[in-house]
Amino acid sequence: MRGKLFWIAAITVLAALPPVASALGEPFYIDLVRRIMILAIAAASLNLILGYGGMVSFGHAAYLGIGAYSVSILAFYGITSGWLQWAVAIGASALVALAIGAVSIRASGVYFIMITLAFTQMLYYLGISLEVFGGDDGMRLKAKSALPLVDLGDAVQFYYVALVLMITCVFIIFKITNSRFGMVLRASKSNEARSRAIGFSPYPYRLAAFVIAGAMCGLAGALYANHTNYIVPGFMSWVQSGDLMFMVILGGMGTTAGPMLGAFALLIVEEILKGWTEHWQLWLGPLLILSVLFFKRGLAGLLERRDA
Amino acid sequence: MTGTLVFEQLLNGLQYGVMLFLMAAGLTLVLGIMNMVNLAHGSLYMVGAYLAVAGTQWTGSYALGALIGFAGTLVVGMVVEVVALRALYQRDHLDQVLATFGLILFFNELVSMIWGRGSLYSALPAWLAGHVELFAGSRYPVYRLAVLGVGLLTAVILWYVVTRTRLGMLIRAGASNRTMVAALGVNIRLLYTVVFGFGAALAGLAGLMAGPIYAVQPGMGELILIQVFVVIVIGGIGSVRGALVGAIIVGVVDTLGRAFLKPLLATMLSPTAAEAAGPALASMLIYLLMAVVLAVKPAGLFQSR
Amino acid sequence: MLEVRGLTKAFGALRASDGIDIEVREGETHAVIGPNGAGKTTLIGQLAGNLRPDAGTIRFAGEDVTALPAPRRARRGLARSFQITSIYRDFSTLQNVALAVQAHSGHSFRFWRPAFADEALISPSRKILEEVGLEKRMHVLAANLAHGEQRQLEVAMALATRPRLLLLDEPMAGMGIEESQRMIAFLQTLKRRHTIVLVEHDMDAVFRLADRISVLVYGRVIATDVPDKIKANPEVRRAYLGEDA
Numbered sequence: 076m077r078g079k080l081f082w083i084a085a086i087t088v089l090a091a092l093p094p095v096a097s098a099l100g101e102p103f104y105i106d107l108v109r110r111i112m113i114l115a116i117a118a119a120s121l122n123l124i125l126g127y128g129g130m131v132s133f134g135h136a137a138y139l140g141i142g143a144y145s146v147s148i149l150a151f152y153g154i155t156s157g158w159l160q161w162a163v164a165i166g167a168s169a170l171v172a173l174a175i176g177a178v179s180i181r182a183s184g185v186y187f188i189m190i191t192l193a194f195t196q197m198l199y200y201l202g203i204s205l206e207v208f209g210g211d212d213g214m215r216l217k218a219k220s221a222l223p224l225v226d227l228g229d230a231v232q233f234y235y236v237a238l239v240l241m242i243t244c245v246f247i248i249f250k251i252t253n254s255r256f257g258m259v260l261r262a263s264k265s266n267e268a269r270s271r272a273i274g275f276s277p278y279p280y281r282l283a284a285f286v287i288a289g290a291m292c293g294l295a296g297a298l299y300a301n302h303t304n305y306i307v308p309g310f311m312s313w314v315q316s317g318d319l320m321f322m323v324i325l326g327g328m329g330t331t332a333g334p335m336l337g338a339f340a341l342l343i344v345e346e347i348l349k350g351w352t353e354h355w356q357l358w359l360g361p362l363l364i365l366s367v368l369f370f371k372r373g374l375a376g377l378l379e380r381r382d383a
Numbered sequence: 384m385t386g387t388l389v390f391e392q393l394l395n396g397l398q399y400g401v402m403l404f405l406m407a408a409g410l411t412l413v414l415g416i417m418n419m420v421n422l423a424h425g426s427l428y429m430v431g432a433y434l435a436v437a438g439t440q441w442t443g444s445y446a447l448g449a450l451i452g453f454a455g456t457l458v459v460g461m462v463v464e465v466v467a468l469r470a471l472y473q474r475d476h477l478d479q480v481l482a483t484f485g486l487i488l489f490f491n492e493l494v495s496m497i498w499g500r501g502s503l504y505s506a507l508p509a510w511l512a513g514h515v516e517l518f519a520g521s522r523y524p525v526y527r528l529a530v531l532g533v534g535l536l537t538a539v540i541l542w543y544v545v546t547r548t549r550l551g552m553l554i555r556a557g558a559s560n561r562t563m564v565a566a567l568g569v570n571i572r573l574l575y576t577v578v579f580g581f582g583a584a585l586a587g588l589a590g591l592m593a594g595p596i597y598a599v600q601p602g603m604g605e606l607i608l609i610q611v612f613v614v615i616v617i618g619g620i621g622s623v624r625g626a627l628v629g630a631i632i633v634g635v636v637d638t639l640g641r642a643f644l645k646p647l648l649a650t651m652l653s654p655t656a657a658e659a660a661g662p663a664l665a666s667m668l669i670y671l672l673m674a675v676v677l678a679v680k681p682a683g684l685f686q687s688r
Numbered sequence: 689m690l691e692v693r694g695l696t697k698a699f700g701a702l703r704a705s706d707g708i709d710i711e712v713r714e715g716e717t718h719a720v721i722g723p724n725g726a727g728k729t730t731l732i733g734q735l736a737g738n739l740r741p742d743a744g745t746i747r748f749a750g751e752d753v754t755a756l757p758a759p760r761r762a763r764r765g766l767a768r769s770f771q772i773t774s775i776y777r778d779f780s781t782l783q784n785v786a787l788a789v790q791a792h793s794g795h796s797f798r799f800w801r802p803a804f805a806d807e808a809l810i811s812p813s814r815k816i817l818e819e820v821g822l823e824k825r826m827h828v829l830a831a832n833l834a835h836g837e838q839r840q841l842e843v844a845m846a847l848a849t850r851p852r853l854l855l856l857d858e859p860m861a862g863m864g865i866e867e868s869q870r871m872i873a874f875l876q877t878l879k880r881r882h883t884i885v886l887v888e889h890d891m892d893a894v895f896r897l898a899d900r901i902s903v904l905v906y907g908r909v910i911a912t913d914v915p916d917k918i919k920a921n922p923e924v925r926r927a928y929l930g931e932d933a
Binding site for chain 1: 613
Binding site for chain 3: 250251253254255256257258259262265266268269270271272273274275276280283
């Protein structure tokens, strides 16, 4: 089956990257691809609510920030256990998602977009105003999360941790979107009036999906903190939210491979543009506009044949 | 905390509110009538500020500079509408959000390229640079009063146009039922262009007035845009009256909160706690307000549909 | 089974529903007819739970459902089909029905097992499609079905929720003669096992299917009676033919 073949190939290539890169003397690519995979987790979580659920949440980067700050703040106070830090990252993100979701999801269309954006901005300002954690300048990660068996300080080990987690998260999303729960979400996106008429009340399912997505993005945030070593409020900026949305779109909304493909596509394009000019956003902007106008089906749409 | 200080902050709040209104009015009409989410509205504000500063430097006259800022924004707005936004009217909100997000990146970078990433200095002419004694012991900047005045005047003009002219009637009808207006044979394209032009002009006006008070730098549009969203959510999409009420509320709450929350907390908590919590809470105030309004009135205070 | 009392709904100055009283007995097929603009759509909207009435009550199976939103009425057994086809276009025919079955199978907070591989959903769906006559088109994408087939799917989805009352909104809309005849024959078999509220323009269908007919004009019910008496009713004739003459 075409799908399975794709995944086997993808995992093989990604698993082979570190030894190949080291052999070629280009360890930079290990870092780059690791960053892409971490953000792919965030994109996969957004794909659940945006791609499958049709909820245009412009504030998803908030959970990236919450996850990152959870790790960093706990490390600041001397708590370096990876399990604890990451549990807090996921838990805090879930709670905030629950709070924001409870208020926003009842709102329709445009209101939802603006409200999620506004709440994320609120968290961003909160981050800036907390001088104790660096405020606008951000804070350095005191120590990496301590996990049993692996050392996140080792670039290659961290890479494989990220790879495993990315595959796991993508798989979890795959299972969820094909389960009964996922079907309610997808049906409500496809035709809300019809869903209500047969007896589905979309709200509880959307809220649950919102919380799950937030929690998974929180995990991405925890990984991201360990990757960048420097945590800034900018993690929660809406530019970051926009980037995540583009990854979902470019990769193909409502597909399993989409977020991963989109993350790779967007971030590699960014790297290439950055290499050419300092003003790379001048080119990225119009590129994104054109992709919205002409490339809606995304990369996964090119790879998969159309199926129901 | 003297009465004078409170009064001055109140005036600051009103002045900020009026600027929010200028931005919100255009955006809420575009949202209500064309059902389009335009994130690049903030970029028009930024363009207005930059063109005004550049114009002043170039011509040596503040008045000419302001005119250049205003007219220039109108032109840029029209060009953007024809080139990029027309294709988006039929698309869903997600596409509009993403495409206008791309526009933001583009404009921010364009502005950085031409004028650099730092903030520009925006000079005031002598006749606007002074202070006025409002009542015993209070010296209030003339310029802020001027901004307040211009904003209120614009609000009045807008009110007149929307409620008393034929164009205004079409706008109100379009905001509550777009398809019906089209079915009545009104030239929808022209109406859209006019409405968008209105919005662009108002954003440009807000931008050129903002220069001397707030920092003129890339990304300035997005900072205010999000607060404009809060205004629209509170006021209700498509309602100019809602935009005014929402803007005043947000402007005053935000300004007073930033000024007085920390000292207020200091009377109840320790100074260090207030130091940390004050600014944090103040920055969250308007969003909490938005959440409360939403809980009670999910479609805003003045729903036009 | 369904008791509507004094249902009123105004849009500004227009009284789309002006004190409507309707009573639908268990097991009967009750048709609602009326000229265009009579307020049938508004009535359906209020019965289904999409519109809030300004005044009046709706009692379903002895329970006051006036304030209940649409999904909860559906879960209590009030199923509807839409006048303008409203199916899941990007799902297959079988999946469309399976979703309806799922909606009626308790909560859907199950996160792991694939829904469309679940026999508990698929078998009943297949049976319903056989009943309706769509079993050969099971795996076709709903968007690719012919118009008449889509209308059949509408009814199938309503049936899949094991309804106590079927609210059918112009099931024959847009159908040709042959398709209509098939649909009427199918509805005649449904009649025996379900209580049906039928809103229709197709008078042939109405007189062949209805046990009783309520005539709606300008938001008010001007007559409720058996088909023969309705045909002969002078007010009804005036409402329909008087305008056409």
